[in-house]
Amino acid sequence: MSQPTIESILNEKRLFAPPADFVQKARINSPEAYQALYDKAKADPAGFWAELAETELHWFQKWDQVLDWQPPFAQWFVNGKLNITHNCLDRHLTTWRKNKAALIWEGEPGDSCTLTYAQLHREVCLFANVLKQLGIKKGDIVGIYMPMIPEAAIAMLACARIGAPHSVVFGGFSAEALRDRLNDGQAKLVITADGGFRKDKAVPLKAEVDKALANNAAPSVENVLVVQRTQEKIPMEPGRDHWWHDLRQGVSAVCPAEPMDSEDVLFVLYTSGSTGKPKGVVHTTGGYNLYTHMTTQWTFDIQDEDVYWCTADVGWITGHSYIVYGPLSNGATSLMYEGAPRASNPGCFWDVIEKYGVTIFYTAPTAIRAFIKMGEHLPNGRDLSSLRLLGTVGEPINPEAWMWYHKVIGKERCPIVDTWWQTETGGHMLTALPGAIATKPGSACMPLPGILADVVDLEGNPVPDNEGGYLVVRHPWPSMMRTVYGDDNRFRRTYWEHIAPKDGQYLYFAGDGARRDGDGYFWVMGRVDDVISVSGHRLGTMEIESALVSHGAVAEAAVVGKPDDLKGEAIVAFVTLEGDQIPNDALAQELRQHVVAEIGALARPEEIRFSEALPKTRSGKIMRRLLRSLASGQEVFGDTSTLEDRSVLDKLREGA
Ligand code: 6R9
Numbered sequence: 001m002s003q004p005t006i007e008s009i010l011n012e013k014r015l016f017a018p019p020a021d022f023v024q025k026a027r028i029n030s031p032e033a034y035q036a037l038y039d040k041a042k043a044d045p046a047g048f049w050a051e052l053a054e055t056e057l058h059w060f061q062k063w064d065q066v067l068d069w070q071p072p073f074a075q076w077f078v079n080g081k082l083n084i085t086h087n088c089l090d091r092h093l094t095t096w097r098k099n100k101a102a103l104i105w106e107g108e109p110g111d112s113c114t115l116t117y118a119q120l121h122r123e124v125c126l127f128a129n130v131l132k133q134l135g136i137k138k139g140d141i142v143g144i145y146m147p148m149i150p151e152a153a154i155a156m157l158a159c160a161r162i163g164a165p166h167s168v169v170f171g172g173f174s175a176e177a178l179r180d181r182l183n184d185g186q187a188k189l190v191i192t193a194d195g196g197f198r199k200d201k202a203v204p205l206k207a208e209v210d211k212a213l214a215n216n217a218a219p220s221v222e223n224v225l226v227v228q229r230t231q232e233k234i235p236m237e238p239g240r241d242h243w244w245h246d247l248r249q250g251v252s253a254v255c256p257a258e259p260m261d262s263e264d265v266l267f268v269l270y271t272s273g274s275t276g277k278p279k280g281v282v283h284t285t286g287g288y289n290l291y292t293h294m295t296t297q298w299t300f301d302i303q304d305e306d307v308y309w310c311t312a313d314v315g316w317i318t319g320h321s322y323i324v325y326g327p328l329s330n331g332a333t334s335l336m337y338e339g340a341p342r343a344s345n346p347g348c349f350w351d352v353i354e355k356y357g358v359t360i361f362y363t364a365p366t367a368i369r370a371f372i373k374m375g376e377h378l379p380n381g382r383d384l385s386s387l388r389l390l391g392t393v394g395e396p397i398n399p400e401a402w403m404w405y406h407k408v409i410g411k412e413r414c415p416i417v418d419t420w421w422q423t424e425t426g427g428h429m430l431t432a433l434p435g436a437i438a439t440k441p442g443s444a445c446m447p448l449p450g451i452l453a454d455v456v457d458l459e460g461n462p463v464p465d466n467e468g469g470y471l472v473v474r475h476p477w478p479s480m481m482r483t484v485y486g487d488d489n490r491f492r493r494t495y496w497e498h499i500a501p502k503d504g505q506y507l508y509f510a511g512d513g514a515r516r517d518g519d520g521y522f523w524v525m526g527r528v529d530d531v532i533s534v535s536g537h538r539l540g541t542m543e544i545e546s547a548l549v550s551h552g553a554v555a556e557a558a559v560v561g562k563p564d565d566l567k568g569e570a571i572v573a574f575v576t577l578e579g580d581q582i583p584n585d586a587l588a589q590e591l592r593q594h595v596v597a598e599i600g601a602l603a604r605p606e607e608i609r610f611s612e613a614l615p616k617t618r619s620g621k622i623m624r625r626l627l628r629s630l631a632s633g634q635e636v637f638g639d640t641s642t643l644e645d646r647s648v649l650d651k652l653r654e655g656a
Contacts, residue, residue, distance in 0.1 A: 006468030026435020076287035083257035088328035108339030127158035129251035138163035147196020170315025175211035262286030280485030287478030296326030347378035362391035366620030402441035420444035426479025460502035532561035583610035
């Protein structure tokens, strides 16, 4: 092997079999059943996906060809015609699900509502007719900048109904970030709200839209459609700004779903590169509908009785695929929550679970680590007995955080699905199937059927079991991104050229390191950009961080390298402590020893820096790039606009 890959030092051996009562109900209920499905997909991918597309979705017109693969450009279900909102709404109206809850919504101040499939369908049709009235046509991009209220999902579905690709911009982003995204997509309309409630405050949104559009800075935008939420007074520009509650009065509730080509763009969603301008990830209709539909079934084993809650924001891919499209396509009940744990109610998540009898709960490691920090008394004070399945997404989960989730939230009864995937992949790629695959804390387990995942070196050669390398996918899958909006070259460069095509086969690589163990389980080791090189050993961040988090005093840890004359790089660990712990030198020394005892002297942090919080993106991912600059005493460079809380960085700087 000519290029060094990544060394693995973590030694996690615990194994949790699927609980018997879960297995009893599950669609895929044994390792053999999973393997059979996996093998079937591998032997004949086109046949496998065609059969599912035929049986699971409604098409207005059947496709001519399942897959047209001109690397790196894929087309799925060529010439097939469908509309994702027909699959998410209309088809349920002719069944008993017509009056089943489609969306349950809980607002932060405690207001709430439930929309049945029939009601949601009606709202989407009204909204779609308002979009038409504002001149939106098939192919026009619509910006959505909303709080977590039902109208956010309704707006997305309304766009999809008439064939206008949506571009959702997370409501926590600034006016500048919004403007850049609107301009990149040449959006014609922005859908927003006066504001939303978050952490006990009314957060203004329309004001940010006004800033983004001021001085004609986003000239493609002709109209702004405003949903009333907070009732704060906001200026409305005549001719440009319109209230949703006014316009809905004048339109019909009949709006047939536009027949879309399978490859028509469904949405563009921006993902920040660590440097450079955000990439508009393009997803199309047929493949995305099928894959999010199937993965919602496989990963969550969702059933009609379930109350399913994904805590993501609809501004992220997780919200697109697993609050809106995947659950609704399956006729499931999806819960949306506007709020976040906050001073006035740190245990609000547990209140929501108790109130609605949530059965499936899907959240992020960053949230779990925050729950750990806040203390067990909060979840222990609520009845969580309705839960039957837990999920995590967004970052590698440290085994000890996994164990806490398993014990304190799942009461050792609920399987945990650790789902590895990306904005670019559209849907889950690696996960446990909860009724079939025993879980290992910290492992994203197995590839889903149809996903030919592998761990390779830079030349594309598979690395032996238990050696770290680059996580790649060898065969196209239906919900893969189609391109970077307006920039095919960037698409090719970013995802398909890091690892050279081998024997004519293109490998998809989007930046994570991983290892596969002897049982075929995948362990994601973190972004390869964050790998630390100590005396010629390349170490992933996840394993060292997990060793730190396994110490009782530590809530969260981030490790980075700083230049070192002798070793190349030395490890610097940024550590936040659990509620009652006091930082001091003795504890720092103890943590260093703890890492050595857990995974070896090689991983011993040279420096431990205690900190109240770590810098994170707005979706909760630790920004190690910024910590790297701090650790080596450099000014922080590059884009910091995705940082959730600037003051965290300032505090870290002062402490340096
Ligand atoms: C869905 C989502 C993608 C990146 C991905 C990886 C990290 C997500 C993970 C995980 C380890 C998991 N990531 N899930 N790492 N285990 N279960 O988060 O999409 O925002 O595009 O981020 O997140 O590094 O490459 P996105």
